[in-house]
Amino acid sequence: PTLAADHYLYRGQCVAMEQLAHVNKWTPTLADGTAKGSYKLVAWRTKLGLVSWRGTVGGKPHAFTQLRSTYRHEADSAIGFQMFNDPAEMGSADAFVASANNVEYAFNWFYVNSTESAYFNSGLNPVRAAGSNPNLPMKAEPAYEWQGFDPATNTANYAPLAAHPRSVNQDYYVSWNNKQAKDFGGADGNYSFGAVHRADLLDRPLKAGLQAGRKFDRGSLTALVEQAGVTDLRGA
Template sequence: MAQIEFTFNWFYADDHDIAMFSSGRLPKRPRGIDSGLPTVGTGRYEWRGFLSPAQHAQVINPPSGAIVNWNNKSARDFGAADNNWGRGSIHRSLLLQHALDRNSTHTLDSVVAAMNRAATQDLRVMEVLPALAAVLDTGPAPTPRAAQMLQLLKDWRAAGGSRLDRDLDGKIDDPGAAILDQAWPNITDAVMGPVLGEQLAQLASLMTRDNAPSSQGSAYLDGWYGYVDKDLRTIAGQRWRARFTRSSVAVAT
């Protein structure tokens, strides 16, 4: 498996053990490189070879008793592809993790139930709304209607944040879904706009504000969820292990 050059997360399970290994041909980069920014092409910052198998993300029988992966980062402090800017404090794998955490022990049926729960939840209301509400609740709502909409979102989250249409009328059952679908672009821009200014559109060109659910069967893989969550929690006074950094790059023409 260590000889496989394409990036892939491999899993193993039997009646006693579980394990994960992330394969790939992963370069060693010199210090000072930010993979999301242009790099000076003088040769000073060329790769220094490739990581050994022992340096790859891997685990055998973790203390948690579970290995959860839904295309999320494979390990703490482990990077993604250079064109991936969506890794952060919020990822859809949290939905699956929290669904599994509802039970201390599992059967195959309960694991499938956790998968179904996570697959039908709205990531934004389950994982980003707490930070948004914490900031909004520090002051009065601008209008009674705004207060009502926030309460509907809180109620939706308390009910599980499902996006299912159980009565098959063509609409998601909970009204919170319609509220958040409409409000999300304005929320993201209100949070990120004061910081990014004219660069807001540049971020949108690199990554969509919302990787919304669709008939294609996948959602919430990329989006501004972590940016919004982390910025709001910073406003609320939370301290982070890795704070946002701001960098400028000058390009000579």
């Protein structure tokens, strides 16, 4: 059917998009004589997220949206951060992992105490529909949505803690806004993560030194980090 620009078909029904608008205004001041003016910012929200682009598919107009699992749940991660600040919830590597699992944003977290070290990748990772490809646009149909997706609450079925990248007492860790963990892809639409990452500038010399029996102290380790910071990754 022919739809107005602010309507769309979802699960076989015609649904109105929700308009989100904000007006920015300014007036002249002693410091800035710019003439009085304003502009209006408008975004359109659907049950599958905000409209990012418009185009045609088979000659028919389509709205392309983007949706993240934490949308409209931004404050939920406060639980995890509160646990980080509670010594009772951070007394061991296992306790750290349990606490970090309550942070719903995708972050690489590291932990150390006097006897243990650990790593955990947090995130509210929805379980994808079988056969869906996160690198390609998907139809707004239940067969392609996240499993158990409820558009009214923006909730779905999520990967359990055991499915998250994590480790305890690894030989050593390097961190430089790390790339994804081994055997895990980057976020949807993130094509910049490949086989080479700047963390390699830390990992490669550290690994080589340990294999050669070298002992690192704070000074030599800092020198390694500083050398990595002034090295061109592509050239190396």
